[in-house]
Amino acid sequence: MRRRAFWPLIAIVLAVAFVLIPGEPILHAVGAVPLLLLLPGYAVSFLLFGPERPAGATAVVALAVSVAVTGFGGFGLALGGVLDRTWIIAVDAGVGTGAAAFAAWRYRSDLRPRRSPGHVWTRLLVVSGSALGVAIIGVAFALDVTSARQAQNQASVALSVITAGDALQIQVAAPDDGSFSGTLELKGTSTILRTWTLQGIPPGGRWTPSGSVHLPKNTGSLQLVLSRRGSRLRVVDIAPSSSRSGA
Amino acid sequence: MSVATDVLRPVAAVRLDRPEMTPEVNRIPRLGWSIWAAISACLGVLSVAAADIQSRESRPDTYVLFWLGIGLIFLPTAWQLCRRDTTRNERLVLALVLGVSLYLVKCLYSPTAFVFHDEFAHLRTIINLRNSGHLFGWNPEIRVAADFPGLAVVTLSLVKVSGLSVVTSGMIVIGVGRLLLMLSVFLLLERLTGSSRAAGIGCLIYAGNANFLYWSAQFAYESLALPLALAVAYLLLRRSDGTKRELVPALLVAAMVVITHHLTAYALFALLVAWSIVVVLRRRRGRRGDYAPHVPALLLGAGAGLWLGLAAPQTLGYLLPVIGKALGQGVDLLLLRGSNRALFANPGGPIQPVWEQATAIASVAIIVVFVVLELHGWRRRGEHPLTSALAWTSTLYLLILPLRFTIAGQEAANRSGEFLFVGIGVVLATMLIGGGTRASHARNRGVRRWHRVWNRLRRVRTATAFVACVVIFTGGIAVSWSYDARLPPPPSSAGVPTITTPDDIAAAQWFLGEYGPNHRLVADITTGLAFATYGDQNVLSGASDGAHVWRIFFPSTMTPTVYGELVASRVEFVFDQKPLTESVPSSSVTPVFDLGEPTVDDLRPSSVASQAKFVTASGFSMVYRSATITIYRVDQGQVRAASGSG
Numbered sequence: 001m002r003r004r005a006f007w008p009l010i011a012i013v014l015a016v017a018f019v020l021i022p023g024e025p026i027l028h029a030v031g032a033v034p035l036l037l038l039l040p041g042y043a044v045s046f047l048l049f050g051p052e053r054p055a056g057a058t059a060v061v062a063l064a065v066s067v068a069v070t071g072f073g074g075f076g077l078a079l080g081g082v083l084d085r086t087w088i089i090a091v092d093a094g095v096g097t098g099a100a101a102f103a104a105w106r107y108r109s110d111l112r113p114r115r116s117p118g119h120v121w122t123r124l125l126v127v128s129g130s131a132l133g134v135a136i137i138g139v140a141f142a143l144d145v146t147s148a149r150q151a152q153n154q155a156s157v158a159l160s161v162i163t164a165g166d167a168l169q170i171q172v173a174a175p176d177d178g179s180f181s182g183t184l185e186l187k188g189t190s191t192i193l194r195t196w197t198l199q200g201i202p203p204g205g206r207w208t209p210s211g212s213v214h215l216p217k218n219t220g221s222l223q224l225v226l227s228r229r230g231s232r233l234r235v236v237d238i239a240p241s242s243s244r245s246g247a
Numbered sequence: 248m249s250v251a252t253d254v255l256r257p258v259a260a261v262r263l264d265r266p267e268m269t270p271e272v273n274r275i276p277r278l279g280w281s282i283w284a285a286i287s288a289c290l291g292v293l294s295v296a297a298a299d300i301q302s303r304e305s306r307p308d309t310y311v312l313f314w315l316g317i318g319l320i321f322l323p324t325a326w327q328l329c330r331r332d333t334t335r336n337e338r339l340v341l342a343l344v345l346g347v348s349l350y351l352v353k354c355l356y357s358p359t360a361f362v363f364h365d366e367f368a369h370l371r372t373i374i375n376l377r378n379s380g381h382l383f384g385w386n387p388e389i390r391v392a393a394d395f396p397g398l399a400v401v402t403l404s405l406v407k408v409s410g411l412s413v414v415t416s417g418m419i420v421i422g423v424g425r426l427l428l429m430l431s432v433f434l435l436l437e438r439l440t441g442s443s444r445a446a447g448i449g450c451l452i453y454a455g456n457a458n459f460l461y462w463s464a465q466f467a468y469e470s471l472a473l474p475l476a477l478a479v480a481y482l483l484l485r486r487s488d489g490t491k492r493e494l495v496p497a498l499l500v501a502a503m504v505v506i507t508h509h510l511t512a513y514a515l516f517a518l519l520v521a522w523s524i525v526v527v528l529r530r531r532r533g534r535r536g537d538y539a540p541h542v543p544a545l546l547l548g549a550g551a552g553l554w555l556g557l558a559a560p561q562t563l564g565y566l567l568p569v570i571g572k573a574l575g576q577g578v579d580l581l582l583l584r585g586s587n588r589a590l591f592a593n594p595g596g597p598i599q600p601v602w603e604q605a606t607a608i609a610s611v612a613i614i615v616v617f618v619v620l621e622l623h624g625w626r627r628r629g630e631h632p633l634t635s636a637l638a639w640t641s642t643l644y645l646l647i648l649p650l651r652f653t654i655a656g657q658e659a660a661n662r663s664g665e666f667l668f669v670g671i672g673v674v675l676a677t678m679l680i681g682g683g684t685r686a687s688h689a690r691n692r693g694v695r696r697w698h699r700v701w702n703r704l705r706r707v708r709t710a711t712a713f714v715a716c717v718v719i720f721t722g723g724i725a726v727s728w729s730y731d732a733r734l735p736p737p738p739s740s741a742g743v744p745t746i747t748t749p750d751d752i753a754a755a756q757w758f759l760g761e762y763g764p765n766h767r768l769v770a771d772i773t774t775g776l777a778f779a780t781y782g783d784q785n786v787l788s789g790a791s792d793g794a795h796v797w798r799i800f801f802p803s804t805m806t807p808t809v810y811g812e813l814v815a816s817r818v819e820f821v822f823d824q825k826p827l828t829e830s831v832p833s834s835s836v837t838p839v840f841d842l843g844e845p846t847v848d849d850l851r852p853s854s855v856a857s858q859a860k861f862v863t864a865s866g867f868s869m870v871y872r873s874a875t876i877t878i879y880r881v882d883q884g885q886v887r888a889a890s891g892s893g
Contacts, residue, residue: 025410035408036401037405037423038423048493056433056434060431061496064474064496065499067427067471068475070400070401071507072499074403075382075396075400078376078380083376083400083403083404085407088407089408125279132289133288133289136289137292137293139293140293140355141296141354141355145358147299148303148358148735152359152360162871175753204756234873236874
């Protein structure tokens, strides 16, 4: 025999403890998702249906009411100009704890027998199947996020070249979320006219060549090429000097 | 409870599944098949991830990997859901696995950043709220997005408590919405049809609406509001069993719908009104036991009306022109003035494979046939009033279908799918697995005969339902997103970008660092999205500023019209995308600059001269030039002088 009515209360206390542990971002995330998107509604479903809850309706109430509590709570806090972490936790934990405590008191003497655990092979199959599925999804996301980050980093560095007469105004801006090191080359049709080595531009930082850069006379088409570890990140074409006009 | 009341509440008693056919819960071999179906869905997600990775690296065969992944997700799950001897709980879990796996397909498209058009609008709402702490901030992308802050508030709350990024938090919130959506659809259909098998098949059919894979999974207010609305419908359906416990949570969630999305709130209101009308009509025929959701409908209507009047008065100005234009073109079509849109056309993009086009047409044909049969008297007596209301909404699908031949109506037809497919799911699922059980009630003789034949074909019914679901689902994907936009492009793809690229985002972040926020600038729509969000700038548009942006970009020389528009709109910066001169924009990125621009200009690349004119224009100075984007600063004093208005 056990008291199921205390479960939401315990779950909310645990979730709040997780989000309040200082300096542990992973635990904050682990606690915050159920605290905001599951537990307030779950506690309300206990209050509505009691320990013998219909599983489907409980799940719907748990998710939908939690989103509504977080939404309306946040809306009220934003109207009051206090949409900050402490208040959000207070509202969601407050609603959840209130409902859970009331449910626990209301069904305090409602003792139910333990549910049948089911066939051991069935449980083993479900657990191992779920673990395998989660692992596959985890691998899929790890590979995809790595690929997307590489693509983003490759493109997140900004290279700007402005021609003013025969002068070149060059600027390289590192991405906001990472430093940048690489090579910048000014290329003619068959030769490299000039090379700069860019070392550790801080996140969001800018680099410009020291001293002014002038273009040689009567050159054909030029290219400015920004590379990192041998791969070209940016290529900006510069029109031939005869057709170039100052801006 | 009286016997009479029980008779008048027949839905719970209607069991299309035969109880003796429902096997024991713990029979391992069959459960094993369901687990393998779920693992197959996970492998499908892995295959789609591989397709995305290859697409970013411009490798071939991405198309095969994408469809292999979709097949691995859908086919085994669909087969298990269509079979007769799958248990109810397995069906529920498989429906959730299907919904979440297909949601992950969208997440894998861009797992580290929002890249779809509407996502930027809602990202802007969150940025405004985070930076200022105030609701209803200025949103240049979609003006009304800020007036419905439900999604932004929930997401920002999660950001603040969890410390996760806005993108990750947004994906979690919409993921919870997707879970709630599948749960609600399954439980709603199960309750209405009295069959978990019909509910499972209904979920498969619902997943076949054209917006399910990408549109309804993007970070947008409708993606959260629709699951909430369906949850409200389900809770009120339980209320019709006589319990009153669900009423308060249903009203709370309905209020959340009101502050989250306009159209969903109005659609939910319409559904509750239709449900009430069906009940009133039945009461006139002597059936007095049915619950009518008058009070929730009234409160929802009042709430939505008050919100519209007090907090979001510009909503009608946003919605009505779109609806009016769609209806206008629809009327033109009916009056045989011709269609202005060819099906499967994709100017500037690759041609969709023939088999996809054929499947899309077949999926529409299947739905039309079943809905028409429904209209001809397949309806069963004693069904729940909500079933009748939903079945009648499925007939709207027929009415809206011709709009697919119009440019303005195409979007409306597509967008209505996620609402109408609940009714279509009820109709098709019931008919596919056992609608003939009450054939004698069919009004039409031909339909009655068809019922009898259908009942004799019980053995092939599972296979028929499976094939119908596969065709509808595949057709839904085929007509969803432009063929060339289903996988992420490489970071330096040639041609006009169909989504905002990292290059745009890098330039937007550079711009914010260099000049600060809230400058008035003009750009093409795709580039503007990045600058309105990552760059925190005020990108001008016709809807928000009365600007006619294309007048600045299309002319080949600096005409008085160009100067006049620059002055009238008080433009501070002009942005050029070089790829616009190199190829024809895909149909998925038109209009290029803003609504209202001449369509003929979207069917050809911009001229080189139209971009080169800014280099030497009076009052223009180049401040940024990358491989694709060039930014000019506009001196309003000199521009006024040049235009003669200074």
